Amino acid sequence: MKWSWYIFLPSHTVIENTEAKLNDTTRDRDELKEKLNVCGDYSRQGWVHFGGSLYYISSEQKSWQDSRSDCQQRGADLVVINSREEQEFTRQFQKVTWIGLTDRETEGKWMWVDGTPLTMSFWGNGEPNSHDGNDEDCGEMKFLDNENSWNDKPCDIETVWICEKLLSVA
Template sequence: MVCHEEDHRYGNVPDPSAKRVESKICSDEDRNVAAAEPGIKRYRLAAVILGLLCVLQAALIIFLLLSLFSERDEFKRTNVDVEAGFKNLTEERDDLKRKLNNSVSERDALKRTNLDVEAGFKNLTEERDDLKRKLNNSVSERDALKRTNLDVEAGFKTLTEERDDLKRKLNNSAQGGWEYFNGSFYYISSIEKTWQQSRDDCRQKGADLVIINSKEEQDFTRKFKKSLWIGLTDSETEGTWKWVDGTPLTTRFTHFYHSVHSN
């Protein structure tokens, strides 16, 4: 209570001594402040500069971070593109490998097909050549058969003509002097003529002087027991004997000439 009153008192009544002290203190502070103002300004300037540097550094850090983030994103996009490109290249490589394998398989299949075609062509060529050869053989055989048939027909015609001639001669022999022996007819004339006259007479009858071709035929002519003209002559070259059909004389039946006369 008392203190309060004192405080109230001092608060309401100015004290001159106290004012002087306060003035003095203020004056001293003013002088100190005035003396400290250049330093304060320098500190303030340094603080401002430091703040600006901090701001610049922060801005630079932010810029660098943004750049790093941008580069990171760019790298990410590049990596994504590279991965996508690598994936595409891998797929293209795999697709090319698959196409290459398919192409190789098709090539091998075509090779096998070509081999089969070549083998088939070779077989067909061989079969064609074999058929041609058989056809040629068949044609040759056919031609040979035709010729054989012609020969047979000619032989048949000849045999028919010979048969008819033999029949005619047989009829004539029955009528006048012909004698049959071993498929041929022989006429023994009772009229003596020269060799040439005898041959001409034989030709007029459709025959010729006898040609001795076998021992049997020689024995047949001997049974007539007379001298006979035979178809042996040296009229072309004297001393060179030939039969009337042009064949040369052999010595097989030379002993016959002692009993059968010739020209």
């Protein structure tokens, strides 16, 4: 009996497909490394990662508008709370803070700084109320021991704030 040995080499198409997958994997790795570097840079500046965003909690106090301007200078905006999980995350800092909610344009029509209307809310009991007839057009996180922790307050009062920077998915 005579044995024959054959070596089967992959076809040209298989080699091209394997090279393409390797290139895709290398590109994905490089993009992930870049994202980790960016997150590391923000982390060193005091930003905290949660979900698909980075959050910055100020250590100084400013009015709502000045707080928003500070966030924008950081490439972010005041926090927009989109879920119960994000509400719980922001409450954990245990600080009364400005959030990105206002009814400055139309009284009683609360809008987020990104232009979306308020749909899910966590207002404290009896809020919003424009207490004692005051012009309370800006939202804050105040009642920190309660899930429903939001309060409306005059925008010119100074307090700390939370910035949110969305991480790009790409």
